[in-house]
Amino acid sequence: MNSNILQVRDLRVIYYTRQGALRAVNDISFDLQVGERLGLVGESGSGKSTTAQALMRLIKPPGKIESGQVLLNDLSLLGLSDERMRQVRLAEIALVSQGAMNSLNPVARVRGQIEDALRDHGVKLNRRERAEWIGELLQRVGLPQTAADMYPHELSGGMKQRVCIAIAICLKPKVIIADEPTSALDVVVQRQVMETLETLRAELGASVILIGHDMGLMAQTVARVGVMYAGDLVEMGGVEDLFSEPLHPYTRLLMASLPSLEQKEAARGIPGLAPSLLNRPEGCPFHPRCPEALDRCLVVEPKLQTVRPNRSVACHLHGALSAAREAS
Amino acid sequence: MTALIEARHLTKVFGEGFFRRSNPLVALDDLSLTIEEAPPAITTIVGESGSGKTTFARLILGLTTPTHGQVCYRGVDLRQLDRNQRRQFLREVQVIFQDPYEVYNPFYRVDHVLQEAISNFGLAKTKAQGQNLIVEALVSVGLRPEETLGRYPHQLSGGQRQRVMVARALLLRPRLIIADEPVSMIDASLRATVIDSLKALNRQFGISLIYITHDLTTAYQMSENIVVLYRGAVAEVGDVEWVVKKPEHPYTRLLIGSIPQPDPKHPWERKEKLSDTTGNGRLERQGCHFADRCPNVMPMCRQKPPPLYQTAPHRATACYLYRDSPAAASEKLNDVFAPPR
Numbered sequence A: 001m002n003s004n005i006l007q008v009r010d011l012r013v014i015y016y017t018r019q020g021a022l023r024a025v026n027d028i029s030f031d032l033q034v035g036e037r038l039g040l041v042g043e044s045g046s047g048k049s050t051t052a053q054a055l056m057r058l059i060k061p062p063g064k065i066e067s068g069q070v071l072l073n074d075l076s077l078l079g080l081s082d083e084r085m086r087q088v089r090l091a092e093i094a095l096v097s098q099g100a101m102n103s104l105n106p107v108a109r110v111r112g113q114i115e116d117a118l119r120d121h122g123v124k125l126n127r128r129e130r131a132e133w134i135g136e137l138l139q140r141v142g143l144p145q146t147a148a149d150m151y152p153h154e155l156s157g158g159m160k161q162r163v164c165i166a167i168a169i170c171l172k173p174k175v176i177i178a179d180e181p182t183s184a185l186d187v188v189v190q191r192q193v194m195e196t197l198e199t200l201r202a203e204l205g206a207s208v209i210l211i212g213h214d215m216g217l218m219a220q221t222v223a224r225v226g227v228m229y230a231g232d233l234v235e236m237g238g239v240e241d242l243f244s245e246p247l248h249p250y251t252r253l254l255m256a257s258l259p260s261l262e263q264k265e266a267a268r269g270i271p272g273l274a275p276s277l278l279n280r281p282e283g284c285p286f287h288p289r290c291p292e293a294l295d296r297c298l299v300v301e302p303k304l305q306t307v308r309p310n311r312s313v314a315c316h317l318h319g320a321l322s323a324a325r326e327a328s
Numbered sequence B: 001m002t003a004l005i006e007a008r009h010l011t012k013v014f015g016e017g018f019f020r021r022s023n024p025l026v027a028l029d030d031l032s033l034t035i036e037e038a039p040p041a042i043t044t045i046v047g048e049s050g051s052g053k054t055t056f057a058r059l060i061l062g063l064t065t066p067t068h069g070q071v072c073y074r075g076v077d078l079r080q081l082d083r084n085q086r087r088q089f090l091r092e093v094q095v096i097f098q099d100p101y102e103v104y105n106p107f108y109r110v111d112h113v114l115q116e117a118i119s120n121f122g123l124a125k126t127k128a129q130g131q132n133l134i135v136e137a138l139v140s141v142g143l144r145p146e147e148t149l150g151r152y153p154h155q156l157s158g159g160q161r162q163r164v165m166v167a168r169a170l171l172l173r174p175r176l177i178i179a180d181e182p183v184s185m186i187d188a189s190l191r192a193t194v195i196d197s198l199k200a201l202n203r204q205f206g207i208s209l210i211y212i213t214h215d216l217t218t219a220y221q222m223s224e225n226i227v228v229l230y231r232g233a234v235a236e237v238g239d240v241e242w243v244v245k246k247p248e249h250p251y252t253r254l255l256i257g258s259i260p261q262p263d264p265k266h267p268w269e270r271k272e273k274l275s276d277t278t279g280n281g282r283l284e285r286q287g288c289h290f291a292d293r294c295p296n297v298m299p300m301c302r303q304k305p306p307p308l309y310q311t312a313p314h315r316a317t318a319c320y321l322y323r324d325s326p327a328a329a330s331e332k333l334n335d336v337f338a339p340p341r
């Protein structure tokens, strides 16, 4: 058997907007290993949520998965019928979507929301079994049993987020995608939620894709990180490797913009705007903002290339360097 | 001179006399804070989720009425503003809401939010002038106008939506902006950009800010003074340099110790007992709210809530560890604040 639970190949998602075709995810490829914790970071608007929705086949018009392949344990998700995909969703691969905790049904108790998810997936349990399972789910995400009978507005942000996680794991999926699960939570609760997610991952033997923008949180919780920029996956590597030596100039600037508690004004944004996804610039999408751009960056789009084991980057600087090294 | 906004003994209790909730919840407990017209100040309110931050913002905005205490705008209780005063209040006090998913009407394009602001407050004489203002505001928060305008809210990413709300506040040039977690969904580099544009507003146009967040790092970057709330009550208050670098209250210490460091080689400090804090609905506290989680808890902590002790000229802490210091002279948090730098 393959040790990759998920294989994504050349995934491309386009939103057909009034102004034209917007390439939100641009031919990205990556693997997720069994039991792995993978982080996906990137600028706001870089296509992280779109990627997550594409993996779940939840892209709605005017969006469309243009091309590519998503293999979940050798099952090709993009080829499945809608009905079959509906069964796979939640049962095999689940998403805690960005802002999910704000989309809990305000007039239904937590119990009802979990029951709905179970019913939607044709899970047949009798009343007692259902109550037991809901009790167990709540316990797993660290919520008191009394939470089952509460309404969303009676719960704090951290509790709501855990309800969403409980819904996501109610069918014990093998892959859990969490899109910014803790951005709205304070650091203490953030940590509790991440620890909850980690415990679940270990207990269910699941793999987790954590989407976020908080480099600190990534450093603390994932083993491997992918960096997205303007719909491209521009860098990928083990978390220690990537943090100690970011290769892509975007990643480097991103690291340099992290605010500190030691010095005021230390953090600086990256000058310039993210590129238009409607009219992608020629060459590397980062070249208009890149302090190190070469001539060829303006014309040739760099491909994600492996530069050393478990480390890849899409940048001509590294292509050029490695080429030079080979030549000498 | 009358203050722009004065919050006196602001208290909000949810669920009192409500048939559903068995025990009411004190979301905000006796907070007094003044925002002067000048000099413009940046004040941060931090606290865990559920500590009453948004409740405070809603009270200041008059979106919910206090159970006790009052909010005055230019000396007049919000409940007694006449039409003109109310109009002026709506213009002068702007809010950037925490949840960009809630504030938009899904059926209007985002242009509507911005154009409405311009026409409601007569910010531009001509359509073209209005359009220029919009473009300027969008660019200053790192958005591409041509790709933002004409879209429906669900067609923007989370961080893009959040920035449209910041752009709207920038457009209005009010006297006070209450920003409730304005950057929670955007990455560090953009965050620095948005924070810079908020700070520039403060400097160039003399706009005061109340910055509400759970993120101590941006709080530190942003403001001069900070109020740390814990379950609706002030835990610690004062000069941000001191509070962040030498936190006194055990809760502030926990917060700072839990900040995930962007360095895989420095893992989170070893697990303290992370008891489930998020419990809701307790009232009539016997003592300090934090007692159950506090590593330094003493018997006296469970008997009576600690007052604010003035531990230095520009800081005060509500914790019995500091009981040798004098109790803070006034309940007004401003009296503890460091003057603007």
Ligand SMILES: Nc1ncnc2c1ncn2[C@@H]1O[C@H](COP(=O)(O)OP(=O)(O)OP(=O)(O)O)[C@@H](O)[C@H]1O
Pocket (backbone or CB within 6 Å): A015, A016, A017, A022, A024, A042, A043, A044, A045, A046, A047, A048, A049, A050, A051, A061, A062, A063, A098, A213, A277, B154, B155, B156, B157, B158, B159, B160, B185, B186
């Ligand atoms: N329904 C839609 N129609 C048109 N464009 C869309 C739609 N949804 C997203 N987009 C655009 O696609 C791009 C990628 O959006 P996505 O939500 O994937 O970004 P993201 O990386 O998750 O950002 P954030 O960190 O801000 O959540 C953005 O430019 C966004 O404006």
Ligand SMILES: Nc1ncnc2c1ncn2[C@@H]1O[C@H](COP(=O)(O)OP(=O)(O)OP(=O)(O)O)[C@@H](O)[C@H]1O
Pocket (backbone or CB within 6 Å): A153, A154, A155, A156, A157, A158, A184, A185, A186, B014, B015, B025, B027, B047, B048, B049, B050, B051, B052, B053, B054, B055, B056, B098, B214, B280, B281
């Ligand atoms: N309309 C309401 N009815 C009942 N309880 C409420 C209501 N609004 C807020 N609360 C409760 O009041 C407390 C304070 O909530 P508030 O939204 O002010 O917290 P917050 O500090 O903004 O938290 P977060 O960081 O999660 O946004 C919470 O326990 C919340 O559940």
Ligand SMILES: [Mg+2]
Pocket (backbone or CB within 6 Å): A048, A049, A050, A098, A179, B157, B158, B159
């Ligand atoms: Mg997103």
Ligand SMILES: [Mg+2]
Pocket (backbone or CB within 6 Å): B053, B054, B055, B098, B180
């Ligand atoms: Mg809030």
